[in-house]
Amino acid sequence: MRITILGCTGGVAADLRSTCLMLDDDILVDVGTGAGDLTVSQMLQIDTVFLTHSHLDHVALLPMLADVVGPRRDMPLTVYAL
Numbered sequence: 001m002r003i004t005i006l007g008c009t010g011g012v013a014a015d016l017r018s019t020c021l022m023l024d025d026d027i028l029v030d031v032g033t034g035a036g037d038l039t040v041s042q043m044l045q046i047d048t049v050f051l052t053h054s055h056l057d058h059v060a061l062l063p064m065l066a067d068v069v070g071p072r073r074d075m076p077l078t079v080y081a082l
Helices: 032-036 040-045 062-072
Strands: 003-007 020-023 028-029 048-050 079-081
Touching: 003 032, 020 032, 040 062
Parallel strands: 028 048, 048 079
Antiparallel strands: 003 020, 020 028
16 A cells, blocks of 8 residues: 555645545545645545544545546546545
């Protein structure tokens, strides 16, 4: 398993991204602003999202991710949350 840290802060600034971890190429743990650094082709590979909790710094880009890839996917994006 490969873990890529796309963001790991609680806020945003010039070079700070909020929490988002990518496992291999197809799973995201949280969808903070770090997800915005993914290309569309990388976003299309995401099949599963795990949300640790509902704070904005962990869920901020989920609606945008779904909007970008939703019409291009054959299968729905699976999201696990509390």
